[in-house]
Every structure is written in structure tokens, then in C-alpha cells.
Amino acid sequence: MSAAALLAGATAFLDRDGTINEAAPEGEYVASPDEIRLLPGAARAIALLNELPARVVVVTNQRGIALGRMSEDDLAAVNRRLLAELESEGAHLDAIYHCPHPAAGCDCRKPGPGMFEQAAREVPGVRLEGAAMVGDSALDVEAGRRLGLTTVRLGTAAAGDPSPTHESPDLLAAARWLLGGAG
Ligand SMILES: [Zn+2]
Structure with a gap:
């Protein structure tokens, strides 16, 4: 066991598509409930974070x-x-924030800080101090880095992408690493 990157009472910010559930093909969107398919281990990962306890x-x-x-x-x-x-798999999300805006013109679209800051204002117990951001894209890593968070990139960063604190193959491995294990 190495030192945990996420301590009890801290907040885990998670991307959704490609991190918790299967992403839609490039240029498409998960637009209907029937298109939600959880990725393997994702619910277990969130349950582990819930048990820490972390806000998710x-x-x-x-x-x-x-x-x-x-x-x-x-x-x-x-x-x-x-x-x-x-x-249904024993995992709980404390809140979901989304940016509905186009690619420019707001401060909430990642890598902007707006959704993170709004959560910290609105959700009891959510703090940016000591928090982590987990996602499958460079935008997730960049958003977390700008806020000084621990960042975990799912998959491997491409050349020129911002470097995360850690890379994990999937959300379950990321959660295990955040809790101080291998992953
Ligand atoms: Zn926005």
C-alpha cells in the first residue's frame, strides 16, 4: 500500500461518458436512457469511494x-x-453537474472550473482542497490541474496532453489507487 491520494472526507470528481458509462461514438451523444451502459467495475469503484467516505x-x-x-x-x-x-449495484453519486454550452463562451465547460466551484458552493461536504479528478480525456486532466487537484487519466495520455498525477486503465483501478493501493 502506498499513501492514499484521497483521504476520508475528500471529494472525488468524476467524468461521466467514457469514465462511468460507455461513451457514444465520436461526434454523438448519450441522449436516451437506453444508451446508458455502465463500464465494467465502475459501480464497484464508486461504491469504494462512497465507503471511504468521499463525496462523489x-x-x-x-x-x-x-x-x-x-x-x-x-x-x-x-x-x-x-x-x-x-x-442497484450499491453505488451513490452525491451530485451531477453538466455544462450544456457550446465549445466556447462559458466558464463551466471543462477545462473551466465552473462545475467544480458550483459543486463546492452547493453540495454539503464537497471541497476542492484534497480533491481528485478522474476522467478519460485531456480536458479532465487539464481541469483538475488548473484547480490543483490530484488527477487520474483513464487510459494513456497522448503526446502533448497534460500529464496527470497517475494513469489507470479504468475507474476501478483509479479508485483503488486513490485509496492507496495499486492501480
Ligand atoms: Zn458551460
């Missing part, structure tokens, strides 16, 4: 809303299904 907050860019590919109601239905599937 999803921060997800959903530009498909700005593009007219889905509505806020569609996204809410997708998120309800995600929560239900996780709950």
Missing part, C-alpha cells in the same frame, strides 16, 4: 444540448437511469 460528484460536458441533439429533459432522464443503475 460527476462533472460532464454535454455540448449536445447546445447543438440541439438532445434536450435538458433528455439529459435528466439519462442521468436518472445512470443513478438507478449505480444504486
Whole structure:
């Protein structure tokens, strides 16, 4: 066991698509509840974080809303299904924040800090101090780095991508590493 990167009472910020559930193909969006498919080990990973206990907050860019590919109601239905599937496996999310905006012009679209800061203001117990960000894209790593968070990249960073604190193959390995184990 190495030292844990995430301590009891801290916050784990997680990306959604490609981190917890299967991402849609490039240029497409998870726009209907029937398209939610949990990735292997993702619910177990979140349950481990719940047990620490850590707050677990999803921060997800959903530009498909700005593009007219889905509505806020569609996204809410997708998120309800995600929560239900996780709950059925004993995993709990404290909050889900999304950015519905286009690629520029707001401060909430990752790598901007808006969703993280809003969660810290609104969700009891959520803090940026000591928090971690886990996601499968360079935007996730960049967002976390700007806020001084521990960052875990799922998969391998491409050349030129910001360097994460750690790379893990999937969310379960990432959670185990955050808790002080291998991964
Ligand atoms: Zn935004």
C-alpha cells in the first residue's frame, strides 16, 4: 500500500461518458436512457469511494444540448437511469453537474472550473482542497490541474496532453489507487 491520494472526507470528481458509462461514438451523444451502459467495475469503484467516505460528484460536458441533439429533459432522464443503475449495484453519486454550452463562451465547460466551484458552493461536504479528478480525456486532466487537484487519466495520455498525477486503465483501478493501493 502506498499513501492514499484521497483521504476520508475528500471529494472525488468524476467524468461521466467514457469514465462511468460507455461513451457514444465520436461526434454523438448519450441522449436516451437506453444508451446508458455502465463500464465494467465502475459501480464497484464508486461504491469504494462512497465507503471511504468521499463525496462523489460527476462533472460532464454535454455540448449536445447546445447543438440541439438532445434536450435538458433528455439529459435528466439519462442521468436518472445512470443513478438507478449505480444504486442497484450499491453505488451513490452525491451530485451531477453538466455544462450544456457550446465549445466556447462559458466558464463551466471543462477545462473551466465552473462545475467544480458550483459543486463546492452547493453540495454539503464537497471541497476542492484534497480533491481528485478522474476522467478519460485531456480536458479532465487539464481541469483538475488548473484547480490543483490530484488527477487520474483513464487510459494513456497522448503526446502533448497534460500529464496527470497517475494513469489507470479504468475507474476501478483509479479508485483503488486513490485509496492507496495499486492501480
Ligand atoms: Zn458551460
